[in-house]
Amino acid sequence: MELYTNSAEETRKIGFEIGKKAKGGLYCLYGELGAGKTTFAQGFAKGLGITARIVSPTFIIMRSHGKFHHVDLYRIRSIRDVQAIGLEEVLEDLSNVVLIEWAEKIEKHLPKKRTDIRIYYEDFDKRKIVLEEKG
Numbered sequence: 001m002e003l004y005t006n007s008a009e010e011t012r013k014i015g016f017e018i019g020k021k022a023k024g025g026l027y028c029l030y031g032e033l034g035a036g037k038t039t040f041a042q043g044f045a046k047g048l049g050i051t052a053r054i055v056s057p058t059f060i061i062m063r064s065h066g067k068f069h070h071v072d073l074y075r076i077r078s079i080r081d082v083q084a085i086g087l088e089e090v091l092e093d094l095s096n097v098v099l100i101e102w103a104e105k106i107e108k109h110l111p112k113k114r115t116d117i118r119i120y121y122e123d124f125d126k127r128k129i130v131l132e133e134k135g
C-alpha cells in the first residue's frame with residue numbers, strides 16, 4: 001500500500017491507525033534522517049494506547065513501554081550491538097509489539113514475518129509511505 005502525507009500530523013494519524021490494529025509483532029521503519037520515522041512512531045504508540053511521550057531513543061537504542069518496544073538503530077556499528085540489548089529475546093515473545101527505526105541497518109537479520117514501512121521524503125511537508133506485510 002502506498003500513501004502520501006502532507007504534514008507530520010497526517011503521518012502520526014497513519015501510525016495511529018496501524019498501532020490501533022497491532023496485536024503483536026514486528027514493525028520496521030526505513031527512511032533517511034528526518035523522513036518521519038519517529039513521527040510515525042508517536043502516532044503508532046498512541047494507537048496502542050501508550051500515553052508516554054515518544055522521543056527518539058537514539059542514544060539508548062531501545063526504549064520499552066510495557067509491551068511496546070521502540071528501537072532506533074541509527075548509532076549501531078554491528079549486529080552485536082543489537083544482540084547486546086536483547087532484541088532477539090524481545091522478538092521471541094510474539095505478544096510484544098516492536099517498532100524498529102533504521103531497520104535497514106540489520107535488514108538481513110530481520111525475521112521474515114514483519115511489516116515494512118518505508119518513508120520517503122518528497123518535499124518539505126510531503127512524504128510517501130509504503131506499507132508492506134511480509135512473511
Ligand code: ADP
Nearest residue numbers: 005006007008011033034035036037038039125
Ligand atoms: P526520523 O525519525 O525519520 O529521523 P522525525 O520523525 O524525527 O524523522 O522527523 C521528521 C521531521 O519532519 C519532523 O520535524 C516533522 O515535523 C517533519 N515533517 C514534515 N512533514 C512531515 C510529514 N508529512 N510526515 C512526517 N514528518 C514530517
Ligand code: MG
Nearest residue numbers: 037038056101
Ligand atoms: Mg527517529
